[in-house]
Amino acid sequence: MTKIVRHVNMEILHYSFIKYSIISGIFIAIISGVYSFFIVMRKLSFLSVGISHSALAGVALGYLLGINPYLTTFIFCIITGFLIGKLTKMGNIEYDTSIGIFFAFTMAVAIFLIFFGNIKVNIVSYLFGSIIGVSKFDMFFTLSIFIFSLLFYILFFKELIFITFDEEVAKVSGINVGLFDSIFLIILTIIIVACIKLVGIIMTSAFLILPTSFALNFSKDYKFIIVLNILFSIVSFIIGFILSFNFDIPVGATIVIVSTILYFFSMVKNVA
Amino acid sequence: MSNAIEIKSLSIKFNKKIILDNINLQIKENSITAIIGPNGSGKTTFIRAILGLQPKYSGQVKIFNYISPDYPKGLIGYLPQKNVYNLKFPSKVIDIVVMGRYPQIGFFKLPSKNDIKIAEKCLDRVGILSYVNDYFQDLSAGLKQRVLIARALAVEPKLLIFDEPSTGLDIISQQEFYNLLIDLKKEGLTIVVVTHDIGIISKYVDSIIGLNKKIHFYGTPEDSMTQKNLENIFGKDFSFIIHDKNCETCKYGNTSL
Numbered sequence: 001m002t003k004i005v006r007h008v009n010m011e012i013l014h015y016s017f018i019k020y021s022i023i024s025g026i027f028i029a030i031i032s033g034v035y036s037f038f039i040v041m042r043k044l045s046f047l048s049v050g051i052s053h054s055a056l057a058g059v060a061l062g063y064l065l066g067i068n069p070y071l072t073t074f075i076f077c078i079i080t081g082f083l084i085g086k087l088t089k090m091g092n093i094e095y096d097t098s099i100g101i102f103f104a105f106t107m108a109v110a111i112f113l114i115f116f117g118n119i120k121v122n123i124v125s126y127l128f129g130s131i132i133g134v135s136k137f138d139m140f141f142t143l144s145i146f147i148f149s150l151l152f153y154i155l156f157f158k159e160l161i162f163i164t165f166d167e168e169v170a171k172v173s174g175i176n177v178g179l180f181d182s183i184f185l186i187i188l189t190i191i192i193v194a195c196i197k198l199v200g201i202i203m204t205s206a207f208l209i210l211p212t213s214f215a216l217n218f219s220k221d222y223k224f225i226i227v228l229n230i231l232f233s234i235v236s237f238i239i240g241f242i243l244s245f246n247f248d249i250p251v252g253a254t255i256v257i258v259s260t261i262l263y264f265f266s267m268v269k270n271v272a
Numbered sequence: 273m274s275n276a277i278e279i280k281s282l283s284i285k286f287n288k289k290i291i292l293d294n295i296n297l298q299i300k301e302n303s304i305t306a307i308i309g310p311n312g313s314g315k316t317t318f319i320r321a322i323l324g325l326q327p328k329y330s331g332q333v334k335i336f337n338y339i340s341p342d343y344p345k346g347l348i349g350y351l352p353q354k355n356v357y358n359l360k361f362p363s364k365v366i367d368i369v370v371m372g373r374y375p376q377i378g379f380f381k382l383p384s385k386n387d388i389k390i391a392e393k394c395l396d397r398v399g400i401l402s403y404v405n406d407y408f409q410d411l412s413a414g415l416k417q418r419v420l421i422a423r424a425l426a427v428e429p430k431l432l433i434f435d436e437p438s439t440g441l442d443i444i445s446q447q448e449f450y451n452l453l454i455d456l457k458k459e460g461l462t463i464v465v466v467t468h469d470i471g472i473i474s475k476y477v478d479s480i481i482g483l484n485k486k487i488h489f490y491g492t493p494e495d496s497m498t499q500k501n502l503e504n505i506f507g508k509d510f511s512f513i514i515h516d517k518n519c520e521t522c523k524y525g526n527t528s529l
């Protein structure tokens with residue numbers, strides 16, 4: 001762990017990088033806040049865990065082939081997402097079972113690639129995030145992800161809500177649910193890849209699950225919940241970022257700890 | 273009168289097991305038709321085929337002369353069998369019912385005042401307008417069912433398809449529901465209802481389909497509800513009680529059998 005801490009300290013010296021980090025972080029916070037609702041409501045939390053963990057094999061593949069690891073990660077994650085869906089249908093098993101199968105398998109592939117490819121890469125920064133290393137290019141990349149996912153959400157808000165509540169009747173209403181699901185899976189994967197930069201492979205799912213879990217303690221109306229989600233994500237990001245800055249602790253972990261603590265506070269109301 | 277539904281040699285298999293076997297059938301426009309049959313007899317599969325939700329089938333399905341699944345939007349209002357939707361979905365009741373308006377609203381637009389008015393009118397028709405601003409997840413099972421019936425009405429469709437609509441409805445609501453169907457028929461709608469309420473439907477429907485893999489009978493309640501017909505689809509142990517006003521079962525509020 002000391003290695004990561006030192007890594008963070010070094011990067012902080014480049015001041016303009018921090019601007020990019022904060023802006024990218026806020027973009028990601030907003031978009032994961034929005035999509036958190038659909039992920040939790042459609043019971044895809046574990047899918048997001050499965051997809052994010054398959055990212056490690058994607059990273060290794062990128063290094064092995066000598067191309068941008070985020071690109072290979074993205075492709076690898078999408079394929080994993082589709083295969084999980086296929087296996088669920090064809091193997092006649094539940095989602096969590098096929099995710100469990102792929103979770104282990106993609107991890108094994110990652111280790112296999114790292115071992116045989118003799119890859120010397122700081123896997124730690126992918127596992128736990130490295131938002132301090134955000135470049136101007138990364139920021140614009142995040143911005144385009146942000147615009148695309150947000151636009152899809154704004155344009156198809158009604159339909160997304162309908163499908164999330166009742167797929168069958170949504171189909172009868174003339175909504176192409178299959179197409180929506182595919183686009184949704186792609187967006188989910190893009191967001192996961194973006195989140196990996198922020199909080200790392202292992203903690204990404206927290207970023208997608210906690211906002212809605214938090215907001216559900218305050219509201220029973222999806223319109224309000226999504227707004228709360230966004231606020232929750234932004235606040236946990238900013239608090240986590242500032243704390244990690246002042247105490248020299250890893251950013252990803254700090255954000256996750258802050259959001260988990262916020263979540264437990266939101267539960268107090270229910271316990272009492 | 274023309275046909276609302278026309279089905280020609282419809283067959284459906286799941287994993288090589290035949291679920292529906294060569295169904296041929298026509299349902300008249302502006303009528304109420306009940307589909308009955310034991311659990312697992314293929315009723316839900318059958319109506320899903322009518323709705324265009326069953327991707328793999330052989331034969332032809334037409335609704336108002338449109339070939340499945342290429343129906344215009346808003347042609348059909350549908351109430352699925354319970355538990356296919358998200359029971360804990362956080363939403364106000366009104367927003368659930370307004371979903372019924374989505375086919376008419378179309379993409380890129382939000383519900384108008386008129387859509388909300390229609391939704392409220394439909395809540396009123398199922399007798400729960402007072403719950404309009406309540407949260408869906410807080411309602412009892414029967415009230416949830418009524419919200420979803422209201423949503424199917426809000427489509428303002430030509431054809432209404434209900435899969436076991438009276439599940440969870442108390443005895444009064446059940447009768448109110450069937451009376452509502454009669455009102456809707458007067459307004460020109462065609463209604464198909466899958467049900468286990470064998471004891472009471474005869475009073476309300478125009479015809480009854482007995483389905484168990486095949487169509488075993490199809491006709492007016494008088495013609496179709498015979499002991500022999502019912503034994504045919506439900507098995508030898510079936511005994512059909514004609515409910516009179518002294519019926520013990522009815523006293524305890526169970527009229528379905």
Ligand SMILES: Nc1ncnc2c1ncn2[C@@H]1O[C@H](COP(=O)(O)OP(=O)(O)OP(=O)(O)O)[C@@H](O)[C@H]1O
Pocket residue numbers: 286287291309310311312313314315316317318353
């Ligand atoms: N997706 C599916 N894959 C495999 N078999 C299926 C599928 N859907 C339904 N079946 C089978 O088809 C048969 C008919 O099911 P269906 O749901 O249509 O019955 P039903 O008449 O509606 O029963 P119920 O009264 O219990 O609702 C059952 O044997 C069921 O197991």
Ligand SMILES: [Mg+2]
Pocket residue numbers: 315316317353435
């Ligand atoms: Mg059924």
